[in-house]
Amino acid sequence: MYVTVLYKLSQYGICGPLLNLIESFLSGRTHRTKVGDDLSDLAYIASGVIQGSCLGPILFVLFINDLPDVFTDAVTLKLYADDVKLYSNIKTSSLDTATDLQEQLDKLVI
Secondary structure, three states: OOOOHHHHHHHOOOOHHHHHHHHHHHOOEEEOOEEOOEEOOOEEEOOOOOOOOOHHHHHHHHHHOOHHHHOOOOOEEEEEOOEEEEEOOOOOOOHHHHHHHHHHHHHHHO
C-alpha cells in the first residue's frame, strides 16, 4: 500500500494550515542546473524533498518512523540518517529462510 508523507503527517495530528504549507512545499516543484553561465531546462520534480532544506530531514524521519513495525522478527532493521539496512542471518540453505527474507524485502519496496 502506497502511503504519502502527507497522509502520515495527518495521522500524527498535523492538519490545517501547517499541513497545507507542507503540501505546498512538496508539490509543484521544478529545478534546473547551472554550469558556468549555462542553465538547463526546467525539470519537474515528481518526488522527494529539496536537498539542503531544514524541513526535508524532519519529514524523512517522520515518514520512516513506523518502518520497524512493518517487519517480523525474522529480519533485523537498522535505520541511520537516510539509510536503511535490512538483513537476516541465514543458517541453512533452506528455501523457506530465503523466501522469508524476500517477503520482508518486498515489504520495504511497497
